[in-house]
Amino acid sequence: MTVEVKVIKKPGRTVAEQVYLPEIAKGLGFAMGRFFKNTFGPQDKKEIATIKYPEETVEYPERFRGIHRLTQRTDGSPRCVACLCCSTACPAQCIHIEPAEYEPEDPRYGYERYPSVFVIDELRCIFCGYCVEACPCDAIRMDTGMHMPPSTNRDHFLFDKETLLSIPGRDGTYLTANPRHEPGDPSHPGIDRERGH
Amino acid sequence: MSTTFLVVSSLVKVLVVLLITVGAFAPILIWAERRQSAMIQDRLGPSRAAIVLPASALAFIDRARLPIWRLAALTGIVAIVALVTLTFVAIKGSNPLPVSTSALTTSLVGFAVASVLLRAGYGVHSMIVRNGGKIMLIGLLHPLADALKFIFKEDFVPPKADKLLFSAGPIIALIPTIAAFAVIPFASTLHWDYLNQVLPRTGEVAGPAVPMQVASINVGILFIFAIASTGIIGAAISGYASDNKYSLLGGIRAASQMVSYEVVLGLTLVPAFMVYASLRLEDMATWQYEHLWGVFIPPLTLASINFFVAAVAETKRVPFDLPEGESELVGGYLTEYSGMKFGMFFMGEFVEVVSLAALASVIFLGGWDVPFLFRDGFEFSLPFVAGSVSVPLVHWLVVAIQFVCFLFKIIVLIWFQLMIRWSLPRFRYDQLMDLCWKGLLPVSLLNILVVGAFILSGWLDGWVAFFEKLF
Numbered sequence: 001m002t003v004e005v006k007v008i009k010k011p012g013r014t015v016a017e018q019v020y021l022p023e024i025a026k027g028l029g030f031a032m033g034r035f036f037k038n039t040f041g042p043q044d045k046k047e048i049a050t051i052k053y054p055e056e057t058v059e060y061p062e063r064f065r066g067i068h069r070l071t072q073r074t075d076g077s078p079r080c081v082a083c084l085c086c087s088t089a090c091p092a093q094c095i096h097i098e099p100a101e102y103e104p105e106d107p108r109y110g111y112e113r114y115p116s117v118f119v120i121d122e123l124r125c126i127f128c129g130y131c132v133e134a135c136p137c138d139a140i141r142m143d144t145g146m147h148m149p150p151s152t153n154r155d156h157f158l159f160d161k162e163t164l165l166s167i168p169g170r171d172g173t174y175l176t177a178n179p180r181h182e183p184g185d186p187s188h189p190g191i192d193r194e195r196g197h
Numbered sequence: 198m199s200t201t202f203l204v205v206s207s208l209v210k211v212l213v214v215l216l217i218t219v220g221a222f223a224p225i226l227i228w229a230e231r232r233q234s235a236m237i238q239d240r241l242g243p244s245r246a247a248i249v250l251p252a253s254a255l256a257f258i259d260r261a262r263l264p265i266w267r268l269a270a271l272t273g274i275v276a277i278v279a280l281v282t283l284t285f286v287a288i289k290g291s292n293p294l295p296v297s298t299s300a301l302t303t304s305l306v307g308f309a310v311a312s313v314l315l316r317a318g319y320g321v322h323s324m325i326v327r328n329g330g331k332i333m334l335i336g337l338l339h340p341l342a343d344a345l346k347f348i349f350k351e352d353f354v355p356p357k358a359d360k361l362l363f364s365a366g367p368i369i370a371l372i373p374t375i376a377a378f379a380v381i382p383f384a385s386t387l388h389w390d391y392l393n394q395v396l397p398r399t400g401e402v403a404g405p406a407v408p409m410q411v412a413s414i415n416v417g418i419l420f421i422f423a424i425a426s427t428g429i430i431g432a433a434i435s436g437y438a439s440d441n442k443y444s445l446l447g448g449i450r451a452a453s454q455m456v457s458y459e460v461v462l463g464l465t466l467v468p469a470f471m472v473y474a475s476l477r478l479e480d481m482a483t484w485q486y487e488h489l490w491g492v493f494i495p496p497l498t499l500a501s502i503n504f505f506v507a508a509v510a511e512t513k514r515v516p517f518d519l520p521e522g523e524s525e526l527v528g529g530y531l532t533e534y535s536g537m538k539f540g541m542f543f544m545g546e547f548v549e550v551v552s553l554a555a556l557a558s559v560i561f562l563g564g565w566d567v568p569f570l571f572r573d574g575f576e577f578s579l580p581f582v583a584g585s586v587s588v589p590l591v592h593w594l595v596v597a598i599q600f601v602c603f604l605f606k607i608i609v610l611i612w613f614q615l616m617i618r619w620s621l622p623r624f625r626y627d628q629l630m631d632l633c634w635k636g637l638l639p640v641s642l643l644n645i646l647v648v649g650a651f652i653l654s655g656w657l658d659g660w661v662a663f664f665e666k667l668f
Binding site: 024027028030031032034035038039047048049050051052055 | 233236237238239240241244327328329331616617619620621
């Protein structure tokens with residue numbers, strides 16, 4: 001049995017490539033085309049991919065996870081009920097919450113708690129977004145569209161409750177689109193103290 | 198011509214040369230090289246170096262924008278009116294207006310320059326306002342930042358290096374490149390007593406004549422070769438003195454490459470001497486002014502291409518940057534250098550680019566010659582058409598236009614060199630030597646033969662006469 005040998009011709013160069021000069025002219029022509037297009041061409045034809053960063057910025061995509069904010073109720077208090085879901089879900093363990101009870105005369109007393117301390121260490125945070133997923137009250141969101149501003153001091157990266165409440169969402173609001181039904185409201189779906197059940 | 202006048206004019210010329218090479222072209226080249234590569238590669242390039250203005254200055258600049266724009270428009274309109282009037286005078290042949298033609302010309306140039314400068318000022322002001330009070334000037338401050346960095350960086354000398362030679366290397370590499378400018382003419386002879394008059398087109402002019410070059414010496418181009426070959430020593434001894442095997446290899450590579458291409462560089466210019474029948478660069482430029490540019494004489498076209506290739510190789514830049522091949526030799530003979538010593542090598546390289554571009558433009562592209570510009574002004578004529586339009590210009594204006602045109606030719610050649618630098622990949626070392634000894638050298642030698650035959654057979658005279666009849 002003879003072994004069949006398939007001879008594959010070595011891809012050679014054409015004469016034009018071997019002479020080298022036409023290829024030089026081609027390469028130079030291409031580079032010059034780019035140069036003239038990007039330097040003297042009309043603004044909309046330029047294909048410059050980089051920007052002057054601090055003066056010009058690119059809008060982050062809509063679902064970009066930026067630094068956190070705590071959403072507010074209509075009266076300005078945090079929506080957070082200190083259920084500790086976010087700090088439990090957090091894989092980086094960067095959320096520290098100290099829950100507190102409302103005063104007995106407060107209408108919310110007995111229904112929910114509030115965070116007396118709410119601190120996020122933005123340097124530990126890995127921006128995974130699990131805290132937002134875990135939150136049952138839509139109280140923590142990452143829709144600010146901002147990245148962490150640089151600083152030389154580590155303490156600046158510990159965001160406390162007031163700081164987190166003071167950051168607006170990308171649309172400028174401190175609230176969320178989801179309605180909040182306070183206990184005592186007619187729209188409140190659950191059991192409450194007055195109505196019983 | 199008095200001795201004082203000679204000394205003062207020579208000093209002024211030396212200053213102008215230093216200002217052009219070290220002061221203007223070298224820093225701008227450092228910027229242009231990076232900016233141009235960025236434009237080729239769809240990047241923005243260097244633009245971050247900035248001088249930050251206080252808020253009050255920013256407000257002032259913002260307020261000044263509109264007046265500057267109005268002034269620019271006004272001066273532009275005046276210049277256009279002057280231009281229209283001049284055209285009218287030129288077509289009519291005589292001047293019936295109450296203003297003299299020379300006054301019109303002066304005002305045209307003055308107002309046009311003022312308008313352009315004011316418009317540029319408006320652009321700069323707008324840019325500063327747009328950047329929020331930061332003067333960035335499209336990255337032109339980067340050479341300044343570079344220079345500051347070079348000056349304040351540690352001047353490191355390797356412990357076992359040869360201290361004297363290590364320090365002498367950059368100086369020996371930089372000085373010859375600047376010195377080569379001594380014999381390059383920037384413009385035609387300046388007749389000091391007739392600055393504001395229209396000179397006759399031909400004939401001798403009495404009075405002090407200032408040749409627009411630092412030294413008018415008989416050996417001319419040979420001086421450049423002698424000086425330029427000194428640069429090899431700079432690269433070689435800096436490689437040797439660094440006490441580093443990469444430096445040594447780089448120095449050896451640089452020396453052998455430059456020696457090889459020096460030969461080609463000289464031989465490609467021999468046809469030019471034969472045609473122009475002179476070694477003096479000013480005579481070459483004058484010959485081209487009287488007849489035609491060297492690049493349009495067929496054998497010299499080939500010589501000019503060869504010269505250009507050899508010149509790029511002589512500057513040791515991509516695609517011939519084997520001495521610095523960073524993938525093999527770290528940085529070649531520059532490896533151990535830092536601070537201002539490296540800066541001097543850097544500067545020397547860029548000044549060499551400028552001086553070789555200047556040389557190429559003087560020998561092959563007519564030097565200071567502007568098409569249709571004669572000693573008495575412009576005279577536009579078309580081939581096969583009898584009539585011509587002449588615009589008489591005063592002497593200083595003619596010289597100024599020639600000077601600007603010479604700079605423009607240098608800039609175009611430099612731009613082309615940078616284009617080559619960013620388009621072509623590096624050669625292998627044997628390919629580099631093959632190109633020199635088996636390619637360019639035989640072609641240049643043959644070209645000398647061809648030019649000899651061209652001159653002896655009378656074809657050169659015929660070609661020149663044909664060209665002169667055409668225009």
